[in-house]
Amino acid sequence: MxxxxxxxxxxAASAANTSTDAPPFQLGKPRFQQTSFYGRFRHFLDIIDPRxxxxxxxxxxEAVQLLEDYKHGTLRPGxxxxxxxxxxxIKQAILHxxxxxxxxxxxxxxGYIPFGTPIVVGLLLPNQTLASTVFWQWLNQSHNACVNYAxxxxxxxxxxxxxxxxxxxxxxxxxxxxxxxxxLVQKANKFTPATRLLxxxxxxxxxxxxxxxxxxxxxxxxELEEGIDVLDGDGNLVxxxxxxxxxxxxxxxxxxxxxxxxILVLPPIIMSMLEKTALLQARPRLLLPVQSLVCLAAxxxxxxxxxxxxxxxxxxxxxxxxxxxxxxxxSRTVVYxxxx
Numbered sequence: 001m002x003x004x005x006x007x008x009x010x011x012a013a014s015a016a017n018t019s020t021d022a023p024p025f026q027l028g029k030p031r032f033q034q035t036s037f038y039g040r041f042r043h044f045l046d047i048i049d050p051r052x053x054x055x056x057x058x059x060x061x062e063a064v065q066l067l068e069d070y071k072h073g074t075l076r077p078g079x080x081x082x083x084x085x086x087x088x089x090i091k092q093a094i095l096h097x098x099x100x101x102x103x104x105x106x107x108x109x110x111g112y113i114p115f116g117t118p119i120v121v122g123l124l125l126p127n128q129t130l131a132s133t134v135f136w137q138w139l140n141q142s143h144n145a146c147v148n149y150a151x152x153x154x155x156x157x158x159x160x161x162x163x164x165x166x167x168x169x170x171x172x173x174x175x176x177x178x179x180x181x182x183x184l185v186q187k188a189n190k191f192t193p194a195t196r197l198l199x200x201x202x203x204x205x206x207x208x209x210x211x212x213x214x215x216x217x218x219x220x221x222x223e224l225e226e227g228i229d230v231l232d233g234d235g236n237l238v239x240x241x242x243x244x245x246x247x248x249x250x251x252x253x254x255x256x257x258x259x260x261x262x263i264l265v266l267p268p269i270i271m272s273m274l275e276k277t278a279l280l281q282a283r284p285r286l287l288l289p290v291q292s293l294v295c296l297a298a299x300x301x302x303x304x305x306x307x308x309x310x311x312x313x314x315x316x317x318x319x320x321x322x323x324x325x326x327x328x329x330x331s332r333t334v335v336y337x338x339x340x
Contacts (some may be wrong), residue, residue: 202321
């Protein structure tokens with residue numbers, strides 16, 4: 001262990017001497033500070049960068065080998081911190097951190113926006129039928145479930161039944177709320193046809209937000225019963241806390257509610273204004289391409305903003321936790337992994 005630490009330190013010093021543009025490289029650590037919202041925002045912009053979808057197999061092997069050389073202190077002369085950060089970004093974008101297996105491209109975090117945008121466009125199509133509402137809600141929750149499973153924590157075996165339960169709960173809640181709200185809007189006699197169409201465009205948001213909460217609770221309910229690990233400032237395990245688990249689930253659920261808000265609320269507002277312009281009234285065929293671009297822009301902005309709300313490793317005072325946790329450490333605060 002000491003030899004590994006020594007060689008890594010030597011490699012870091014070598015890289016530091018050849019680059020001043022990037023911060024000193026730290027293997028397995030974020031490039032940007034996670035204590036500020038801006039730092040977390042920059043970090044998640046790297047994670048969802050769609051350019052990593054086009055990395056070749058050869059470039060991936062080179063990146064992995066470069067990180068291995070750094071780890072063992074055998075870096076070739078001239079390697080910069082920027083090259084090391086780039087290599088780590090590529091590896092983390094493509095390979096699962098626990099299994100080291102390639103994640104299927106549509107289910108990578110970097111593929112979430114390009115592969116998810118067509119689904120968002122479908123969710124926001126005007127004049128939805130019952131069948132199309134059910135189809136797009138089902139497709140959206142199926143895509144979310146696949147992304148969640150592909151990026152799951154694989155350090156401990158988890159029964160497939162847990163993922164199936166979360167998936168079915170999300171689909172049923174999303175479809176039920178979307179169909180129910182559409183029926184209510186159709187039966188609302190006080191609305192003019194134009195108002196009814198506008199209100200229908202906002203139906204996907206409450207359906208998707210409630211489904212996201214349902215998915216989080218069903219998939220991670222065991223954490224509320226068993227607790228999650230809390231660590232001191234040195235990374236030592238202090239114990240397992242049910243109170244920290246409640247905080248983690250609340251933060252994750254809030255993130256999942258905020259995420260679809262700009263994606264499913266802003267495009268209907270923007271499109272209702274754009275549809276009145278002379279250009280789109282004269283060329284109705286441009287409506288779908290314009291709506292697609294609006295959804296892509298909203299998605300690209302909303303995803304990094306939402307997942308940057310809270311640090312991945314959240315901090316909580318020991319006085320707020322169980323008495324046995326407070327007695328087990330002299331630290332005033334502990335940290336826990338809230339999940340995504």
